[in-house]
Amino acid sequence: MLLEQEISAGKVNVEKIKVFNSKELENATDNFNINRVLGKGGQGTVYKGMLADGKIIAVKKSTKVDEAKVTEFINEVVILSQINHRNIVKLLGCCLETEVPLLVYEFIPNGTLSYYIHNYSEEFKLNWKMRLRIAIEVVEALSYLHSAASFPIYHRDIKSTNILLDEKFRAKIADFGTSRLITLEQTHLTTVVYGTAGYLDPEYLQSNQYTVKSDVYSLGVVLVELLTGQKAISLIRTEEGRSLATYFLISMRENRLLDILDAQVLEGPLEEIMIFANLAKCCLDLHGNNRPTMKEVVMKLEVIKIMDRNT
Incomplete structure (x- = not known):
């Protein structure tokens, strides 16, 4: 076998x-x-x-x-x-x-991050501090996969349903069936497009070349989910905004970010939220080369964490 x-x-x-x-x-x-x-x-x-x-x-x-x-x-x-x-x-x-x-x-007892983002729960509210902590945990795991594991690993299916929450609501990344070990010399994988609509890197869709920055794009969508409480694809939004990434980028460009934030997020410090939103925007850059590395995302989120401790 x-x-x-x-x-x-x-x-x-x-x-x-x-x-x-x-x-x-x-x-x-x-x-x-x-x-x-x-x-x-x-x-x-x-x-x-x-x-x-x-x-x-x-x-x-x-x-x-x-x-x-x-x-x-x-x-x-x-x-x-x-x-x-x-x-x-x-x-x-x-x-x-x-x-x-x-x-x-x-066994991870508390189900998916997606459930808690998209289903309001009186007994468990995903406040700003928790969203920030979960984002840091997810990015630390991805940074480990990209640069600290024995070989670089592309996850290739980062989404909120593949992030589980344990008994203390700590994040755990799951579902590695389509992940790939990469040699240190490799810069990309050339594959048939695979992944989940709404999270797929547009550059990968055009070129069939999956890079380390394609994971960064998918992460960007998860960060926007944490900010807005909205789904990666929604038929309720207007046609140009059906993709959450596009909807978010248009809102940022038109200075309407506060209009689309989740009510729980709005209770957090505005300065931290703006840095987080701008980081998500960088992750969603249409050009992979302009996106930050996972290590850089970790560093930026750590800055927000320090700010949060001081508030």
Whole structure:
């Protein structure tokens, strides 16, 4: 099997990855009971499970059995077995007995960032301080992927539904099925366009070349979601503003930023919000070369954090 070949070739860090048997995971998820479903996505369905020792896990099972899905799942094992960061979801192991490997992750209890941005909740309000902290955590994880992991990694599907929140509402980036390890000499990937509408780098759409700055563009859209509480694509907005990135950039150009900010954000310090908004604008520059690196985004957000401490 392909994954076994990858393991024997040394591409998977076997010390970090446990190999589960299928019976263990069937028992843990009550035979993949529909009541255990945590979420469904392009890659498959994620189930909540409990191992015999009481440990709570999340198990990803492919909805389709084809070569592309097998490749995606193997890719995720290879990448996640080699990285370790507090703001990246941990892969605990996999099961090789099924046609498409089952992937086993740490369980992240509070769902997606997208849910809390787009669904008002009385018991949990995403205030400015929390949005700023979550943004910093996400960017630190992406900066690690781009420059601190053993090889540079392009995530390739940064969006608010791929950012999970743990029991303390700390951000954890998930879903590495389409991510790619890059050699130090590589400047881009030439691929068929893949990703999520509203988050895709326009330069990548035109050239089919995915660069480190394409992740920066997608991050920019997430930053705007945090600012506005609005979705990346919306049919409610006028045609030219259906893309949140375009809607935001037009609002910035026309000095109407305050009109589109989320009510929770408006309660924060205006100076911090303006720096954050201008940073998001830089990330959304149509020319990749003009966008900041993830390291530069981290540094700018740290400045806002220091300002926030002093207020």
